[in-house]
Amino acid sequence: MRKVLITILLLSLFVVKQAFASFSLLDLASLNGQLSNNAILCIHQDLYGFMWFGTYDGLNLYDGKKVTTFRYEINNPNSLSGNTIHNIQSADDGYLWISTQRGLNKFSLKERQAVETYVQYKRVDLIAVDKKGNSWMINKDNYILFYDSSIKKMWEIPAEGIRLSEIRSMFADKSGRICLILKDARLQYLTLTCKVTRKDIPYALSISEVNFHNEEIIQVFYEDEQVYFIDKYHNLFVYDSFKQMKILLRNISDMVSQYGLVSSLRLFQNEVYLAFMHSGLLKFDASTHDKKPELINMTVGIFGLMKDRFQEAMWVGTDGLGVELYCSEKNNFGNILLSNLPFVAKRPVRAFYTDEENTLWIGTKGDGIIRIKDYALFKNSKIPVENIQHFVDMHENPVYSFVRSRFNKNDLWIGTDGNLSYYSYKEKKMYPVKDHSNLVPAVANVHSFCEVNDSTLWLSSRGLYKVTIDKSKHPYEIKRKECYPFLRDNVWVNDEFYSMIYNGDSILFLGSRGGYGVNRFNINDSTSSSILMNMAIGDVISLYIDEDSTLYVGTSSGLIQVLGGEDKTKDKIKQFTREDGILNDMIHGILEDNFGIIWLSTSKGLVKYNPQNGAFFNVRSLHIGVSEFSDDAYWKCPLTGRLFFGGVNGLVWIEPEIEQTITTYEPDLLFTELDCSGDKQTLYEYNENTDKVLKLRSDQNTFQLTFATLDYINGDNYDYFYLLDNYDNQWVSLKKENKIRFTNLPPGDYTLKVKYRNDVVSADDKVYSLRVTVLPPWYLSPLAYLIYSFLFVVSLVLVILYVRRKFVQKQQALARRIKEEQKEKMYESKLNFFANVTHELYTPLTLINGAVDQIRKGEINQNTRKYLSVLHNNVLSLNELIQEILDVRKIEEADINLSVLKNICLSEIFDKLLTSFSVLAGQNSIEFITSVPDNLYWNTDSKGFRKIISNLLSNALKYTPVGGYVKLTVTVENNILKIVVRNSGKGIEPSKLSSIFDRNCILEETDVNANNQMTARNGLGLYICYSIVKMLKGEITVNSVVNEFTEFVITLPNQVQNEIPNTNEQPIVKVSVNLVEEDNTEKVSKIDINSVVEASVPHVLIVDDNKDIVELVADLLSPYCQTLKAFSVKEALGLLKKQTPSLVITDIMMPEIDGFSFIRMLREDKYCKRLPIIALSAKTDNLDQVKGYELGVDAYITKPFSSDVLISVVCRFLTNKVEMKNYYDSVDSSFEYIHGKLLHQKDKKFIEDVLDIIKENISNSELGPELIANQMKTSTRNLYRQMKKIIEISPTELVKDYKLSYAAKLLITTNLSVKEIIYKIGITNKSYFYNEFFKKYQLSPKQYKGMKAESEE
Helix, strand or coil: CCCHHHHHHHHCCCCCCCCCCCEEEEEEHHHHHCCCEEEEEEECCCCCCCCCEEECCEEEECCCCEEEEEEECCCCCCCCCCCCEEEHHHHCEEEEEEEEEEEEEEEECCCCCEEEECCCCCCCCCCECCCCCCCCCCCCEEEEEECCCCCCEEEEEECCCCHHHHHHEEEEEEEEEEEEEECCCCEEEEEEEEEECCCCCEEEEEEEEEEECCEEEEEEEEEECEEEEEECCCCCEEECCCCCCEEEEEEEEHHHHHHEEEEEEEEECCCEEEECCEEEEEEEEEECCCCCCEEECCCCEEEEEEECCCCCEEEEEEECEHHHEEECCCCCEEEHHHHHHCCCCCCEEEEECCCCCCCEEEEEECCEEEECCHHHHHHCCCCHHHHHEEEECCCCCEEEEECCCCCHHHHHHEEEEECEEEECCCEEEECCCCCCCCCCCCCCCCEEEECCCCEEEEEEEEEEEEEEEECCCCEEEEEEEEECCECCCCCCEEEEEEEEECCCEEEEEEEEECCCCEEECCCCCCCCEEECCCCCCCCEEEEEEEECEEEEEEEEEEEEEEEEECCCHCEEEECCCHHHCCCCCCEEEEECCCCEEEEEEECCEEEEECCCCCCCEEEEECCCCCCCEEEEECCCCCCHHHHHHHEECEEEEEEEHHHHHHHCCCCCCEEEEEEEEEEEEEEEHHHCCCCCEEEECHHHCEEEEEEEECCCCCCCEEEEEEEECCCCCCEEEEEEECCCEECCCCEEEEEEEEEEEEECCCCCCCCEEEEEEECHHHHHHHHHHHHHHHHHHHHHHHHHHHHHHHHHHHHHHHHHHHHHHHHHHHHHHHHHHHHHHHHHHHHHHHHHHHHHHHHHHCCCCCHHHHHHHHHHHHHHHHHHHHHHHHHHHHHHCCCCCCCCCCCEEEEHHHHHHHHHHHHHHHHHEEEEEEECCCEEEEEECCHHHHHCCCCCHHHHHHHCCCCEEEEEEEEEEEEEEEEEEEEECCCCCCCCCCCCCCCCHHCHHHHHCCHHHHHHCCCHHHHHHHHHHHHHEEEEEEEECCCCEEEEEEEEEEECCCCCCCCCCCCCCCCCCCCCCCCCCCCCCCCHHHHCCCCCEEEEEEEEECCHHHHHHHHHHCCEEEEEECHHHHHHHHHHHHCCCCEEEECCCCCCCCHHHHHHHHHHCCCCCCCCCEEEEECCCHHHHHHHHHHCCEEECCCCCCCCHHHHHHHHHHHHHHHHHHHHHHHHHHHHCCCEHHHHHHHHHHHHHHHHHHHHHCCCCCHHHHHHHHHCCHHHHHHHHHHHHHHCCCHHHHHHHHHHHHHHHHHHHHHCHHHHHHCCCCCCCCCHHHHHHHHHHHHCHHHHHHHHHHHCC
């Protein structure tokens, strides 16, 4: 009677939960591996379902996947106050109270940090929260801590009589009242009232109490509105405070005495679980005292227990082993493992059959056939030997199939690798079927059967066979068999079929190996067709047809669904692979349960597929047991509906009825964390308010979102999918991953949708959304666009103003440029005028100089000679003036050429210049002061330096008045040559100092010097000085004080020799023509006319547009040759057509066709190309001379020229021509010196022919006198005689010498070995080669090669 009352009372107190198939300890290795410490002091589950574990080393948060640890951190005011976590309790909405050894913390769930810390309240174990969200705590006598959540303030309220040591428990009951249970069995209710009179403590405490037990209470545990207490006699009671009724559950004295102090108590699955501080966990039935407690785990101390708020599970906090979870895990699997058999079996399971005797037949791949009676009683456990029948005769042959005969229930057909067999239920014996047919080979390797009548079987093997059975014989025999080949690649072959299925009418579906797809075979008319033929599906391993005639094909590359049944014209084919959520692409078996769910066995486990919603679910359970499944090993029991799948270590079956009746827990999906490059943010508030938008800055567009589904039992079986609206239009599978990563997400508004699947039964998946906005960067924000618009308008105005201003400036610049161009053109015109005039002046100078030379050659008196000298000196001055004007032109064209820098003696140059300038200074009563160091050497250009000093001194003397002074000072400071030229006079105005070196100003002011007659008056000197100083990398400056002095300062660096290279890279072949000085006529050597005159007098063609020049040259050459005169190129070309002269003398500057063009014409004419040509020109520039020589002139003489030089050059050319003609007309031209011996041309040709033959046949070992004579078309004897006569050596010696010389060349110019070289020169005897080589060079080949290599280095 008492038992009934207790049971009724317990039923009234507890909600009876549904009984589950099993209750087990879940493996939490992943969790415990992440914990900061494995001693779990306290456990708490927050309102979302997240688990919090307090340890000796921090607070741990667990979301089913990952553990996050919170500890005390130095310099972080929002970290915990301590690392030893003694208590975790709920606070007001969204907060936890965390009690540590170093203080109390209010911890925010949203911010994941401590927002308030009370270091003065250490280890607060008694915490309760009332219905208003205010917290009550006790941590010392006579006081209660009250936290007002509305103002977020902690109050210490006096509570006289409160003793911490007497309190056994503190909690808030279901009405929200704060309750205390004291050790003397009093239940006290605490309430606060407001006291307006006291502002320091605005509350007053009132206490009411009831007694509910007569004995002292040792421990109290509060759970689910029930109070469990243990009195001093270790009686365990349950007390309902509202009904004020208590029930004795059990006396636990024996348990306490054996296991020690009870640390926690929980009622779970109608059983009481007791945890002991040092000894472990046990449970007992609360409705009876008869049953002994069941020991669960007595090897570890336990600090606490907690029932999961959402799932049928209980959390256990251990002392050192971390967290354990006991749960009611669904188990719809049964298995029989080979390791549980009473004998050794290690071969994979390949076939099944279950019969009405509750017997399971197992076919293995090499361990025979195993028959287990009442197999369901031994799932997941050892099987006794008396329930097993082992057919050892089948050990050698793998067993692939069992088929029960539809026409004779006593027969069970068995297909093996060796033969066809059957088991007789009537005789309880197994028989082989003998093959007496005439078709070879015998039936073997039978994988599948199809029985169409009592005597006909269709077999799939290495081909398709139709077998007729003679059942009149015992045992049965094969009376006839037929093999049906199939067309493969235009060849009839017997395919290898491992899987076959019959549609019940007339069609066999055959799965082939080797990628040939599935054959649809009609057994009535023996016709066949192929499906999946052109798909890359690999091997067909399994086949299944469901009730809707849908064909499922398991292949090595996934599952294929063929819709449309038998009509091949309506086939719709779908292929599913790992991308669709399948665990593995290798599909070994396919079955359908009673609820239309397709089960697949793969190499990695079981997979469920729901054809209604297309969902896949990868099944994970510890109860499956099979590690990897076998090909074509599947069976559905028609009696029980169980689905069997075989594997490498046993078999597993599914109980679909249990599978369907288990209620699936479907937790909410919670967004937990945002991670932007290490900057993390919690997302709790977005789960509460789905309309709230997660806003991200533009630099946060690469981020990771983490979410959690708080299923701690089956969480590893969840598959996740996401879709980002406004970015993607297809769901993306995350597999088991609970993180979504986005990279460089464009600015915009998005909605992230996430769903999960923990089974395939549900037709619709719940979708969880999170609104996300990626803000544009600041430069794309609305404010930025407004600023851009403003800036655009301003910029447009500025651009208009700028364009207008630039237009005006452009007009002004254009006007200035036109003015400058006009000025430049005017200057160019002046300069070109001067240049052209100077060139024209050369011609009269030449005539004057020629006339002077001719007059000097005659008899003249002294007075006439004096005037000739004056004339000669003025010709020199005029020539210098012309040269100076040309120098200015060269400077403007960047064409002036400085000689290669040399170390020259400046002292000598100064001495020569100062001598002449001293005379000028004395003539004009000017004091000439000089200071020049002796033996001064400097790296510079001699000609340019002389021109600088000369121009500066000339300029100084020119502007110095009578009685003034000119001072020259030369010093060297810090390797810099400093030259100062100073003169007294009117000076230069400051406004004109900046343009003193301007060529335009100089030319404009040439008339300034008109009154000074002692120096040149061209006005170009300073500009030339400035340009040459710059070319020498120096500086020139001018200082002047009006009416006092003018001073020019030049600084020149001591440059490295050859620093200024000659700009004309080709050497100039120049005839040095100097004006003949006084009394030099006797120095010119006379030309012997007899050396020129010959039988045929030479003719010289003279071409110049100036008749006087032509006449002058003709007169000069008349004693030596006859002359042809032409005054233009056209006239000269006409004369050349009539007569070819011995020499041509031509001017360069001529109208219509110039001299350069004329020279080019001559060199291109085949009759005149070898005529000697002399250019006689006023173009004195080096580049003009180089151009003349490049065109082919033989001599280039500049005007004015010396008549003696011209005569010498002409006579030399004419003499050379005569001598060459005489040489080639003589016998001497037929001989040539070769190797010191005079050789006739014919003999030379003979030797060259011999050498060519030797060269062509150098590698021929037959090379010798006979081969040479044969190719020379002469006899060997004649060859010897000829060579002895010419070079005094025999042909054999010549061949040997040539080969050795060629070998020596190969040794030093190639990487060939000596052996390869011997082969290359055609010598067959190695010793002979070494001996002869040593005789010739006194070195071995190796020594010779080494010596040459060293000499090259």
